[in-house]
Amino acid sequence: MFDTTTWLMLGEGLIDTLYMTLFSTAMAYLLGLPMGLLLVITEKDSILPLPAFNTALSVIINLMRSIPFLIFLVWVMPITRAIVGTTIGSTATVVPLVLAAAPFIARMVESSIKEVDPGVIEAAQSMGATRAQIVWKVLLPEAMPSLIVGATISVTTILGYSAMAGFVGGGGLGDIAIRFGYYRYDDEIMLITVIILVLVVQILQEIGMRIANTSDRRKN
Amino acid sequence: MEAQPIISIQHLSKTFYTKTSEVHALQDINLDILPGQIYGIIGMSGAGKSTLVRCMNFLEKPTGGTVLFDGVDLGAMNAQALNEARRSMGMIFQQFNLLMQRTALQNICFPLEIAGVKKEAAVARAKELLEIVDLADKANAYPSQLSGGQKQRIAIARALATSPKVLLCDEATSALDPKTTRSILTLLRDINRRLGITVIIITHEMSVIEEICTHVAIIADSKIAESGTVQDIFTHPQTAAAQRLVFHRAGNVEQSVGNNALRIVFNGNASSEPVIAGMVLEFKSPVNIMYADTRDIDGKAFGQMVLQMPEDAAIAEKMKYYLTTHGLTVEEVQYNV
Known part of the structure; x- marks a missing residue:
């Protein structure tokens, strides 16, 4: 079907896509996890009530989430250039991916942490636990299965975003699909990149759900 | 000389403020709990009893008054000192509140x-506690694999881990069936006797108070209506709130018994002695048992009975005297409950 060069290109694209997706997810969690955690613990009746801060953070997250990713890609180019030195290629795509995914992840983390039974937090307080101990020993471990489900959803969403970055020369499979499949009307390449992307999503989803299930002690 | 209270509550009040109104959950509460007591706090739901127990370890900050734990004012403590004090007060809950992602052993650890105890020492202590609550074989089970009673036993072991002086129980048996309730109460009494831990029990069930408490405070409408030894409150309830609780099960019967009914309280009389049967034989006149709730604890009878006495006033009067001389507390039923 394809010559070796094409296969090599597709292989490279796959590696680029995986790199962008996984690296961006990791970086986005570095930002999004603390943001999600803060959203929960600064609520009125939680362990660190800061209502004004909570409202401000929530508004900022909503604002960032309401900007379409394609527009976001273009808008953050100056920031990308400042950090990476270029706006083209996989590494350059990581910057908008992280900035777009972090608020999304913050919301995912928020909903996971909120699943933790307030009674358990109260029990920890009755034992003299500090706020930090409640976060590290109660909130995060108890929410872990749900956090892993959230991470699975996030990683597949970011994979989709990374393909979109192909429109602005972002590298990876999306880039190949657009340059060869779309601009050159090469249906075969288009199809094969889509198939690879579908497979990657399936595999990531399956792995994530398995980890989440084995880590969940809430059911027998 | 009387011992110093382990928990002393003075003029405590707690008001919750909402945007539109304020709710006075507790008003001018005064309570002294001495070391070694099993102190019951009973009230209808919404009476403020859960708020009261949370004020004892400052999970709720009182809006007025003081809480002294072992003579020290909790309100004057900084965060660190308060956390230290909380380690001397274990707490268990209606919904157990175990960590679902940890095994029984890890929960107790x-x-x-x-508290910063080294891991080996913590595991050793946890194993010891699993023995006390009789669940050594469940060390590696997760809470989802345990029954309600087993979960509460693990929660009790966890509450005892830091060797507290006081164990606070917030409706600890309300989610359990009667048989499991009894076994948990027995465990709490054992803990009180063997380890000398003061136990404070919040409940809405009079049966829990009768079963194990030495002292009781009745809380109604955000205030303490009555407090004292369980024996005193049970035999001579003074206030309407106390009477309602003591007679809550007999209450419906009383409306149908007419005037010549007696309430008899068994308070540790020898259960082997058939007092009522003896009385019927002696006077050759039957009485109608309208209601009975008695139980045998260590060969002694506890509980109450409502009897409809014979029409003949003279015999009824003699019977009343007979019962009194046999050590029973007898009251004409005339409460408006």
């Missing part, structure tokens, strides 16, 4: 981890 949890308060020790928080």
Whole structure:
């Protein structure tokens, strides 16, 4: 079907896509996890009530989430250039991916942490636990299965975003699909990149759900 | 000389403020709990009893008054001192509140981890506690694999891990069936006797108070209506709130018994002695048992009975005297409950 060069290109694209997706997810969690955690613990009746801060953070997250990713890609180019030195290629795509995914992840983390039974937090307080101990020993471990489900959803969403970055020369499979499949009307390449992307999503989803299930002690 | 109270509550009040109104959950509460007591706090739901127990370890900050734990004012403590004090007060809950992602053993280790105890020492202590609550075989089970009673036993073991002086129980048996309730109460009494831990029990069930408490405070409408030994309150309830609780099960019967009914309280009389049967034989006149709730504890009878007495006033009067001389507390039923 394809010559070796094409296969090599597709292989490279796959590696680029995986790199962008996984690296961006990791970086986005570095930002999004603390943001999600803060959203929960600064609520009125939680362990660190800061209502004004909570409202401000929530508004900022909503604002960032309401900007379409394609527009976001273009808008953050100056920031990308400042950090990476270029706006083209996989590494350059990581910057908008992280900035777009972090608020999304913050919301995912928020909903996971909120699943933790307030009674358990109260029990920890009755034992003299500090706020930090409640976060590290109660909130995060108890929410872990749900956090892993959230991470699975996030990683597949970011994979989709990374393909979109192909429109602005972002590298990876999306880039190949657009340059060869779309601009050159090469249906075969288009199809094969889509198939690879579908497979990657399936595999990531399956792995994530398995980890989440084995880590969940809430059911027998 | 009387011992110093382990928990002393003075003029405590707690008001919750909402945007539109304020709710007075507790008003001018005064309570002294002495070391070694099993102190019951009973009231209808919404009476403020859960708020009261949370004020004892400052999970709720009172809006007025003081709480002294072992003579020290909790309100004057900084965060660190308060956390230290909380380690001397274990707490168990209606919904157990175990960490679902930790095994039974890890749950018991949890308060020790928080207190900075080394892992080996914590595990050793947790194993010891599993023996006390009789669940050594469940060390590696997760809470989802345990029954309600087993979960509460693990929660009790966890609450005891830091060797507290006081164990606070917030409706600890309300989610359990009667048989399990009894076994948990027995465990609490054992803990009180063997380890000398003061136990404070919040409940809405009079049967829990009768079963194990030495002292009781009745809380109604955000205030303490009555407090004292369980024996005193049970035999001579003074206030309407106390009478309602003591007679809550007999209450419906009383409306149908007419005037010549007696309430008899068994308070540790020898259960082997058939007092009522003896009385019927002696006077050759039957009485109608309208209601009975008695139980045998260590060969002694506890509980109450409502009897409809014979029409003949003279015989009824003699019977009343007979019962009194046999050591029973007898009251004409005339409460408006």
